[in-house]
Amino acid sequence: MKLAFIGIGKVGFALANNFQKSGHTIAVAHNDVKSESVQVALAKNPAFVALPLQAAVDQAEVVFLATPFKINQSILEGLNLQGKLLVDCTNPVGPGISHGLNSAMSGAEKVADWAPSAQVVKAYTIYGFENLENPIFPSKEVKPVMLVAGDHAEGKALVQSLNTDLGFDTLDVGPLSQSLHLEHMTLLWVKMVRQNGHHPNFTWAYLER
Numbered sequence: 001m002k003l004a005f006i007g008i009g010k011v012g013f014a015l016a017n018n019f020q021k022s023g024h025t026i027a028v029a030h031n032d033v034k035s036e037s038v039q040v041a042l043a044k045n046p047a048f049v050a051l052p053l054q055a056a057v058d059q060a061e062v063v064f065l066a067t068p069f070k071i072n073q074s075i076l077e078g079l080n081l082q083g084k085l086l087v088d089c090t091n092p093v094g095p096g097i098s099h100g101l102n103s104a105m106s107g108a109e110k111v112a113d114w115a116p117s118a119q120v121v122k123a124y125t126i127y128g129f130e131n132l133e134n135p136i137f138p139s140k141e142v143k144p145v146m147l148v149a150g151d152h153a154e155g156k157a158l159v160q161s162l163n164t165d166l167g168f169d170t171l172d173v174g175p176l177s178q179s180l181h182l183e184h185m186t187l188l189w190v191k192m193v194r195q196n197g198h199h200p201n202f203t204w205a206y207l208e209r
């Protein structure tokens with residue numbers, strides 16, 4: 001599939017690189033294609049192409065948002081995302097690893113407000129970038145799980161298929177409003193790993209009987 005990445009830093013590059021290796025085409029979306037993160041990404045994976053934001057979005061089947069949350073509004077309100085699947089990989093993080101919107105609503109719902117013509121799916125936020133760089137674990141029976149939320153079944157199904165390409169199981173946790181709980185899971189993971197010494201390649205798994 002044709003994927004566009006707005007944001008090609010730690011999260012964006014890890015995802016884009018693995019998607020490219022599993023056969024997808026990557027456009028890096030940035031109005032300053034000379035920006036350092038774009039140049040580093042192109043040097044690390046020469047199969048990527050860099051395009052201005054709207055041009056990258058226009059040619060993409062799926063658009064990934066992997067930018068600092070505080071700039072999301074200005075980016076999204078300047079774009080035409082009509083009919084696009086927009087995967088929100090961002091998290092609003094406040095002081096002391098708190099929820100950046102004071103848990104009043106999820107960042108993903110804000111993203112949907114700023115991009116009303118897109119179908120927004122929240123994914124790839126419950127772990128640090130380390131698990132996006134390498135989601136492969138030795139067990140054949142139990143895979144790491146990626147939790148996704150969104151109001152559009154087709155969009156979530158598409159993200160599920162992309163997740164499978166990366167090596168993740170997918171757990172659909174329901175509508176986009178569930179993203180608030182995913183964002184709290186992020187805070188839990190970040191505090192466990194960045195503050196309390198848990199391994200950055202630990203993940204959650206889904207077992208059912």
Ligand SMILES: NC(=O)c1ccc[n+]([C@@H]2O[C@H](COP(=O)([O-])OP(=O)(O)OC[C@H]3O[C@@H](n4cnc5c(N)ncnc54)[C@H](OP(=O)(O)O)[C@@H]3O)[C@@H](O)[C@H]2O)c1
Pocket residue numbers: 006007008009010011012029030031035036037038066067068069071075089090091092093124125126127128129130
């Ligand atoms: N780090 C993690 O482990 C992790 C895990 C899950 C989710 N997240 C969330 O994912 C998001 C990205 O985190 P990150 O750690 O990947 O950040 P990062 O390494 O700082 O990368 C941010 C990317 O956004 C780009 N960007 C900034 N302004 C832009 C603009 N106007 N147009 C296009 N691109 C622009 C940056 O490009 P420039 O070089 O030009 O600034 C850079 O490529 C954040 O919301 C974060 O909360 C992070």
